[in-house]
Amino acid sequence: MQKLTIKRALISVYDKTDIVDFAKFLSENGVEILSTGGTYNLLLENNIKAISIEEWTGQNEILGGRVKTLHPKIHGAILNKRDDESAALKLDNIDLVVVNLYPFEKLVAENNKNLSELIEMIDIGGPTMLRACAKNYLFACPVISVSDYEDIIDNIKNGGIPQDLRFRLAVKVFKEIAYYDSLITDTLSTFLTKDLNFNNKMTVTLKREINTRYGENPHQKASYYSIPTFKEDSLSSFFTDGKIWGKELSYNNIADIDTLILMLSDLENDSAVALKHQTPCCVASKNSPLESFTRAYEMDKVSIYGGIVGIKGVVNGELANILSNIFLEIVVAEYFEKEAIEILTKKQNLRLMEYKNFKYKIFDDTNIKLKSVIGGVLVQEKDLSSPYDENIEVVTNIFPTDDEIFDLRFGQTIVKNTKSNAIAVVKDRVLIGVGAGQPNRVGAALIALDSNPELTKGAVLASDAFLPMDDTVQLAAKYGIKSIIQPGGSIKDEDTIKACNRLGISMVFTKTRHFYH
């Protein structure tokens, strides 16, 4: 493939990093440089020969720079195919387009919500020149990124820019501009009353924040990307800025923390959660983080090994001492007292994460949740319904006590955030047993009830979806369960209600299913 010799370059960059050296190299290698605005002035100051766009086109810049490169002489020079037609039209050629864009992303990162400032930062001329040059990569070379200057220099030294590099840089242009416009869309959408999600076309804007060592498994490459739009209302920088101690987070750590935070955000203050493989093993909501964790931990001292712990509150020295005696990967808390930090930072492999500097709100502005499936992606709204706020209806003759209702809502919060089918057995705001990820409901109930069978008398049972028949009630009765919470909605609800009445169990319906897979 033929290498492209660069005879004329157009340089117009917002980010001036390395541009003087790059332009100097080009100039010294016989390249005629066209330039404009601040870039042009900078080159002149550094004694680099350049021709201003205005001079070259004979058209003065107007509208404060809004229209300067949108000119047929420029685009004819970029887009022409160096063929007979071009020759007949006496078109000049621009072989290299070095342009980077107005930093719209900077305003987003600064959480600028001034619409007119945002709009002003939308580049029109830059994307046009870059896209034009990318389209004509057979005869010209676009450079959108400072990091590619060196590659261009090396190749010019070696006789010109090869076609495969031009094509790669062309694809990069479309990639960067797609990202730019996708970010603009996300940002401007926050000023719209009507949601543009779930339209026929969508792009998801992703910015890499953490390059994890690997994915779910060592043979899978992975990274964590943020959706950069307006960070303040979400925990979107929590993974990068929330970690106050410890080595890098892994893919599985981040997935676990996500479930943990979902769970914590639904639970009451002072709650404690431990989970492993995105499945809770210890949960309690008592009067202090210390009491919550201690009581939760008593119920399952096996699963927590190598797991992660979340505290909805402050970790003090006493709690830190207990935590430091368990092999844990991560502790997440509102914050850690000084003494706690001293104790826990002795553990080299533990990470500590604080959410005190983040609004404790799990929901991004966008409120979409993605799951890859064959050929594409399932996109859905998040499950924003909190069991503590849901209406409940007592459907049995027997009524649950106020205390049992508290336990029922607590249990429902656990199953909401546990892989379906999920059944939780709880007593006095402590998780006694959980059946998670089961293909049948009575199987999930059996696992939950059998975890600490000596403690189930007087406990309550929560189900993330309706009980399809009365088998779970009958099983629950054998273990001494006093009350059951479930959405209801099965065609056999009547059987289930009758069984409860017969067996002395109260039951409430929520009408809100909480599948979570």
Added chain:
Amino acid sequence: MQKLTIKRALISVYDKTDIVDFAKFLSENGVEILSTGGTYNLLLENNIKAISIEEWTGQNEILGGRVKTLHPKIHGAILNKRDDESAALKLDNIDLVVVNLYPFEKLVAENNKNLSELIEMIDIGGPTMLRACAKNYLFACPVISVSDYEDIIDNIKNGGIPQDLRFRLAVKVFKEIAYYDSLITDTLSTFLTKDLNFNNKMTVTLKREINTRYGENPHQKASYYSIPTFKEDSLSSFFTDGKIWGKELSYNNIADIDTLILMLSDLENDSAVALKHQTPCCVASKNSPLESFTRAYEMDKVSIYGGIVGIKGVVNGELANILSNIFLEIVVAEYFEKEAIEILTKKQNLRLMEYKNFKYKIFDDTNIKLKSVIGGVLVQEKDLSSPYDENIEVVTNIFPTDDEIFDLRFGQTIVKNTKSNAIAVVKDRVLIGVGAGQPNRVGAALIALDSNPELTKGAVLASDAFLPMDDTVQLAAKYGIKSIIQPGGSIKDEDTIKACNRLGISMVFTKTRHFYH
């Protein structure tokens, strides 16, 4: 907010749908129309007064249309702020920009892999005019979509285009162009040798295919989106075109089918799988689909209720009869014989899906898997390692028989596609029991072993990740397990190996973990 009166419109559309009526309305309402190329000719043919761009700018179209609207007179007219500067410069105004883009997506849908044809279909002038007009939405109105003509007509009748509509149409421009460039990026990337994924910036290109009734739960809105790039090598249109019978697929159906297909693609021909909540309950690989399903189903007749079945092969009448007696949501198979279709289409709520018209290959060109977490998305490569191809190392004194090795690989295939922690117990290529989604491994083993405890003697056990200590081996021995497969890699591997040797169990290491959450 002031309404915008339209005095001059620029119309240049590739998709000519409804454009004549729209232009006629504009013309009759005193709007001066500028137009170009095919649109211009069409308007003249329909006796609609229009001025050609070339005439208006005094610049002839060059390069076969590549450069015609990239002109300062046009962009000055679109972008000017209608202020003193604009007046001093004697700039004309263009108030309405009606442009739609070259249909790059059509070539993608047609699976066109001719790079120069694809490149030629990249629009440069269109996106520039639309983006310029969108940026200047305070003074002008962009229309990228035919579906918005009516809204514009109604508003002109009512005194002009209100600002909120102009802003919404402006955001739509960035959304559509982001999608356009994102699709161009995906498409051109398939010609690159070096993967552009896992770069610092990414966009995901999503096209809505199925608007599901709701998401995981009824209170969550959801849709299935395809990633439209080059469909031929994947099952990306399987969800839309693979269904031969039955009502719409739900969100949970699609998620289940995804896991099912992953599992089938790893298993041998003639295998049968049933799953519920993305968790397998029945799996067998016997000599025919009928034998596989019959044997698999015997092991768990409860969980399959309301589940989905996958057959890696053909469903004949005899198998259809058996399937028709079980309450199922979906049957997926290579194809269904005529008799089977007659039997199964009597069931109104069942869906039948055939994959015979799709290359049986689960992996998109892009090979990325997305999972939403707080503030962003985890992106990873898919788990492409198949247990039937993995190297195994016997680490015990006792060696597994050839038949046991087959069972071990079969079991490993099941746990690979089962929520972690996962343990499977299998015998003679039939799943006897599975422990899925468990926070601790020995708990998962107990669930698997206890599912059909009378059948575990002489069976083998598979684990998706290493056994952290020898407790699972000891439990397995009590149930008569003869061989174990696991990745290995625990610091306590030696203990586990010793326990196997002592208890007469053979064990193989794969060195390949298969977490799947």
